[in-house]
Amino acid sequence: MGVNQKVRVAIVGSTGYGGVELIRLLLAHPNVEITSVISSSSAGVPIADGFPHLTEIMLDNLDGVDVDLIAQKADVVFLPTPAGVAAELAPKLIEAGLKVIDISGDFRLKNPASYEQWYKHKAADENYLVEAVYGLCEVWGNEVTETTRLLSNPGCFPTATLLGLIPAIQAGWVDPDSIIIDAKSGVSGAGRGLNLSAHYSEVNENLIAYKLNKHQHIPEIEQALSRIADRPVTTTFTTHLVPMTRGIMATMYAKVVGEHSDTDFVELYNQYYEGRKFVRVRRTGTWPATKHVTGSNYCDIGFNYDARTGRITIIATIDNVVKGAAGQAIQNLNLMMGWDETTGLHFTPIYP
Structure with a gap:
């Protein structure tokens, strides 16, 4: 060309x-x-x-x-x-x-x-x-090259979940067998087709759990976590529909291995995602919200360690239509073409 x-x-x-x-x-x-x-x-x-x-x-x-x-x-x-x-x-x-x-x-x-x-x-x-190359850019982006013919873009829930969990699992800081994922999505995640669950009167002022233990993103998440852990990993993953148009918040809980504070997790994730422009790690004591990433290709991640239970809470937010779909697909296009991965994606979130 x-x-x-x-x-x-x-x-x-x-x-x-x-x-x-x-x-x-x-x-x-x-x-x-x-x-x-x-x-x-x-x-x-x-x-x-x-x-x-x-x-x-x-x-x-x-x-x-x-x-x-x-x-x-x-x-x-x-x-x-x-x-x-x-x-x-x-x-x-x-x-x-x-x-x-x-x-x-x-x-x-x-x-x-x-x-x-x-x-x-x-x-x-x-x-x-x-x-097919699995295009989770911040983790396996080096596998997306100019010779790639078939790119599989990650799902929206897996994108938030995996970006939130992989650095801790790879470092051995959490027990993979203890992971519980509580994920919430805006209504656009259901697509534009007509169905009763997406009607305004059904969604407005309501919070709905759906596809319990049957969501098609479960095996995708487990496949990727197993690859990182180098052994089979199973998770408890529950999705909820919330009355907003865009956004995903994945709240993840896991047992911490060793002695690691909130600050330790922030430093670990900053090192892991160094140079990756679309992951923003929150400083200790602050946590992301869906409004902070709306309309953008960012994934924001925050932490809270509970010494009483020995568990870490990891919160990751994305715009499900951008970072969870179209934006990440363009990020992968950039890698496939040998361009800077941020090309065409330089825009700030919509706020408020």
Whole structure:
């Protein structure tokens, strides 16, 4: 690719929240040109018809899913699609010479049987599961290179949870068998589709626990923690729906191994994430809130050690649509292209 030549990008699944957020962020990326926005359900319709905030900004009609046409127009394809779609589509796109960044989760789990158990869809071809690079940038970003053809973007809950836990587990400061994760998400995490649980009257002034011990992000979290611990790790993971649009707060509890204070944890995490611009470690005695990261690609992390119980409480917050989906996908695109990982992501959180 020549100097100053922009990378051509297509988005399949452009009418979901993840797809629309990709459009918003990529329109401001200096090295990218969006050449195709694709929706199997809305082909031929101007995207602004469904998303009026894009009026006079995004003038293209939505394309249908046509691998040959996509290959003519793009170099990289993002797949913020429902579960099961990318498993079929990504191999075809790769064989057509395209790089693929999957946001759906179809390539996160290396064990096909585990995927089928948790996602209730047929797993992707095992050769592609092996090839897919898991793009948790701050941990395994060195594995995302210009030769990467298939990138699996982490899930929203796993992103907050893993960034909050991995440094402590890798250092041997917490007992992996003691981990309990209490995670809360805004309603946008449920997607744009219509369902009773996302109705205003059901969500407003309400707090709902859901998918108890059945959430599809459980095996993703355990797979990554097991890789860090170098042994099988199981966790207790409970998700809750809270009456806000964006944001995830993962509150994690674990038994501390050895003698380590709040300040020790802050220093450990600052060292681990040194130079990684999108993880912000809070100073001792302060803790993050979802509003502190809204609209941004940041993950904020804070700690409190309870000497009485011998447990550490770790709190991690992200914007589920940005760092938990579109923003991290662009961060991975940057690594795949050999660009600085922060390119196109320089913006502060929206506050208040």
